[in-house]
Amino acid sequence: MTVAYRVVASAVRDERTRTVARFTARHTLYLAGGVRVVARRAWSARTAARYERAMEAAQAAGLHEQAMAWEERGRAFRAARHQRRMDLLSAPAKLARGLVVGGAAGAGVLLALGGTLAWATGQWADVLTPTLAVIHLVHWTAIVIGIVWGPVVAAAPWLALTCLWAIGRRAHTAPAWALPAAQRATGDAGAPITPSIVVTALRDVGIPTLRKAIKEMGDHGAQMLSPIVIAGCGVEVDVTLPSGVSTEEVQKRRKKLAENLNRHEHEVFITIPTAARTVRLWIADSGALDEPIGPSPLAIDPQITADYKSGRAPWGQDLRGDAAALSVHQRHLLITGLSNQGKTASLRAVALWLALDPTVEFRIADLKGVGDWSMFDGLATTLIEGPTDDHVIDATEMVEGLVAEMERRILAPRGTAFAPLVGIVDEAQVAFMCPAIGEDKRPYGGTKATSRYFNAVRKIHNQGRAVSVTLWQGTQDPTNDNLPKLVREGAHIRASLVLGTEEQGRMALGDKAIDGGAAPHKLRQGLDKGTVVVAGDGIKVPNGQSSITVRTHFIDDTAAEEIATRAKERRGGLVTTATTAAAEPADHLADIAAVLGDAKRMRTDQVRQRLAERDPDEYRAWTAQQLAAALEAAGADAYKSGGVMVVSRERVHQALAARDENPTESH
Numbered sequence: 001m002t003v004a005y006r007v008v009a010s011a012v013r014d015e016r017t018r019t020v021a022r023f024t025a026r027h028t029l030y031l032a033g034g035v036r037v038v039a040r041r042a043w044s045a046r047t048a049a050r051y052e053r054a055m056e057a058a059q060a061a062g063l064h065e066q067a068m069a070w071e072e073r074g075r076a077f078r079a080a081r082h083q084r085r086m087d088l089l090s091a092p093a094k095l096a097r098g099l100v101v102g103g104a105a106g107a108g109v110l111l112a113l114g115g116t117l118a119w120a121t122g123q124w125a126d127v128l129t130p131t132l133a134v135i136h137l138v139h140w141t142a143i144v145i146g147i148v149w150g151p152v153v154a155a156a157p158w159l160a161l162t163c164l165w166a167i168g169r170r171a172h173t174a175p176a177w178a179l180p181a182a183q184r185a186t187g188d189a190g191a192p193i194t195p196s197i198v199v200t201a202l203r204d205v206g207i208p209t210l211r212k213a214i215k216e217m218g219d220h221g222a223q224m225l226s227p228i229v230i231a232g233c234g235v236e237v238d239v240t241l242p243s244g245v246s247t248e249e250v251q252k253r254r255k256k257l258a259e260n261l262n263r264h265e266h267e268v269f270i271t272i273p274t275a276a277r278t279v280r281l282w283i284a285d286s287g288a289l290d291e292p293i294g295p296s297p298l299a300i301d302p303q304i305t306a307d308y309k310s311g312r313a314p315w316g317q318d319l320r321g322d323a324a325a326l327s328v329h330q331r332h333l334l335i336t337g338l339s340n341q342g343k344t345a346s347l348r349a350v351a352l353w354l355a356l357d358p359t360v361e362f363r364i365a366d367l368k369g370v371g372d373w374s375m376f377d378g379l380a381t382t383l384i385e386g387p388t389d390d391h392v393i394d395a396t397e398m399v400e401g402l403v404a405e406m407e408r409r410i411l412a413p414r415g416t417a418f419a420p421l422v423g424i425v426d427e428a429q430v431a432f433m434c435p436a437i438g439e440d441k442r443p444y445g446g447t448k449a450t451s452r453y454f455n456a457v458r459k460i461h462n463q464g465r466a467v468s469v470t471l472w473q474g475t476q477d478p479t480n481d482n483l484p485k486l487v488r489e490g491a492h493i494r495a496s497l498v499l500g501t502e503e504q505g506r507m508a509l510g511d512k513a514i515d516g517g518a519a520p521h522k523l524r525q526g527l528d529k530g531t532v533v534v535a536g537d538g539i540k541v542p543n544g545q546s547s548i549t550v551r552t553h554f555i556d557d558t559a560a561e562e563i564a565t566r567a568k569e570r571r572g573g574l575v576t577t578a579t580t581a582a583a584e585p586a587d588h589l590a591d592i593a594a595v596l597g598d599a600k601r602m603r604t605d606q607v608r609q610r611l612a613e614r615d616p617d618e619y620r621a622w623t624a625q626q627l628a629a630a631l632e633a634a635g636a637d638a639y640k641s642g643g644v645m646v647v648s649r650e651r652v653h654q655a656l657a658a659r660d661e662n663p664t665e666s667h
């Protein structure tokens with residue numbers, strides 16, 4: 001049984017078997033198609049259906065004059081047909097009359113001819129000679145017909161079948177799968193996309209209602225298509241589907257449609273514009289998407305500048321070949337993608353551009369820590385690099401620092417201008433998955449109400465935008481655990497490189513984008529590195545589309561270093577806290593005075609938080625006792641006011657002054 005099964009299975013899989021099957025199917029379908037074409041032509045010739053179809057199409061297109069002309073033609077056709085039928089009724093009598101009259105006239109003519117002949121020869125027998133000659137002719141004709149009749153009758157069906165087959169073949173009635181391998185693989189690849197190719201591809205896409213509707217259309221389906229226009233390295237066409245066919249049905253058959261168009265799946269994009277029942281097809285020129293796009297303008301133009309508010313990062317090209325530029329002004333950003341597909345590179349490219357605006361402050365946590373962001377040392381105020389729990393703790397405190405700054409800005413007088421502050425967490429999934437628990441029993445990772453990283457991100461998402469505190473996150477392989485719903489939905493710009501599944505695509509870009517045709521899961525892992533599908537704000541998305549596919553410029557490490565150096569030169573010597581070893585021991589009292597600023601007094605926990613933000617290495621681990629001890633040692637003890645412990649600015653300044661007077665006392 002198993003052996004028999006294997007033999008059958010291997011026979012079915014054998015390419016020769018398939019070729020034979022395809023051959024048989026192809027020619028049978030040509031024949032069936034030919035029958036259909038002839039039947040349709042015959043039907044069309046006998047009925048006024050084609051005039052009605054043309055009239056409806058003209059009406060639908062708003063061409064009323066044309067519609068009326070077709071109506072008139074239809075009327076004339078019907079009148080002529082009626083006349084023909086009436087003529088047919090009286091035909092037998094006319095025919096009989098014609099035969100009698102014709103026969104008599106013929107006989108008369110022959111006899112007259114015979115009479116003339118007899119008179120000329122003088123032989124009365126010649127009167128019948130012409131009549132006998134005609135009788136002989138008829139006799140011989142009957143003999144010849146008798147001989148050829150048999151073979152003609154035998155060959156007629158075959159001749160008819162051959163004609164039908166040829167008609168079917170000319171009308172390309174066999175589907176793409178039944179074509180010979182050579183035609184399927186390369187056939188028309190590279191050939192321009194024409195309306196008939198698009199309509200045939202749609203007809204054979206496997207939607208019976210669509211197939212039937214196209215067959216019934218007078219113009220073979222051309223009315224469904226908008227003009228085919230060149231769009232970048234491909235063409236674009238809108239297809240208005242007939243009623244009963246949904247846009248989703250077509251979208252689900254992307255692979256089949258691409259094959260029917262002689263393209264690879266990744267070379268055909270189906271989006272859903274606003275017009276009802278319409279799908280927009282973008283069909284790449286064969287192989288065009290495998291050509292690299294040019295280098296980033298950041299890498300080749302040393303004069304390029306950036307402007308946080310009004311500028312746009314030259315990120316890459318859309319599929320039409322137009323420049324795709326991203327505005328990050330007051331926008332949170334999220335980039336997801338499978339590992340090693342260009343997530344860091346695409347996120348870093350935007351940051352490198354923005355770094356050229358010297359007013360922007362960066363605080364960066366790279367939770368992979370292999371040096372992808374090391375060129376930001378000396379450029380970012382905070383740079384955390386590493387994957388351990390300690391790094392996550394640092395990153396969490398960095399984000400909490402952003403929250404503190406955001407809250408300070410929110411409380412500032414109206415109209416205060418703030419320098420843009422951008423927090424970047426690359427490999428943010430590491431933070432969400434971190435098991436570390438703080439001294440206060442609050443987890444750093446996770447998505448609980450007490451989770452510190454999660455909560456800090458949420459706060460920035462909710463309120464950071466208006467005070468120009470934004471957060472950019474890069475994460476791998478989204479799941480509900482490593483990228484909670486609230487966090488993914490809090491980003492204004494959502495971009496995704498290739499992902500494993502549609503479900504992940506929905507997490508990365510949201511349902512609306514995926515339902516509208518965004519398909520990061522259809523990108524090719526390894527081959528489409530650096531290609532992002534972007535949804536949301538900050539980028540120009542073609543009218544009616546919910547996403548745009550961008551092929552980003554790749555900026556390698558060397559070019560990134562150069563751009564960062566340029567950015568540093570424009571900024572002039574900034575110190576990055578987390579990576580710059582303190583040359584001198586920290587001056588606690590001076591730091592406390594600095595964080596107090598103009599406040600008369602400040603709660604001790606707030607002072608600790610600000611200290612941690614100012615110098616995480618030194619103060620992050622500080623407990624309330626350590627702060628109290630430092631203040632006590634300087635003679636500026638904290639005291640209770642309104643039920644909470646506070647630090648007095650006056651006392652701290654007095655202590656500083658006392659120390660200045662007696663510099664030998666250590667701080």
Ligand SMILES: Nc1ncnc2c1ncn2[C@@H]1O[C@H](COP(=O)(O)OP(=O)(O)OP(=O)(O)O)[C@@H](O)[C@H]1O
Binds near residue numbers: 337343344
């Ligand atoms: N825009 C691009 N065009 C072409 N190749 C690219 C592009 N971006 C990245 N690559 C290639 O992909 C490699 C991986 O890029 P990158 O480190 O940014 O991936 P990643 O998604 O951040 O990986 P991981 O998640 O594992 O850190 C790069 O070394 C580069 O060779």
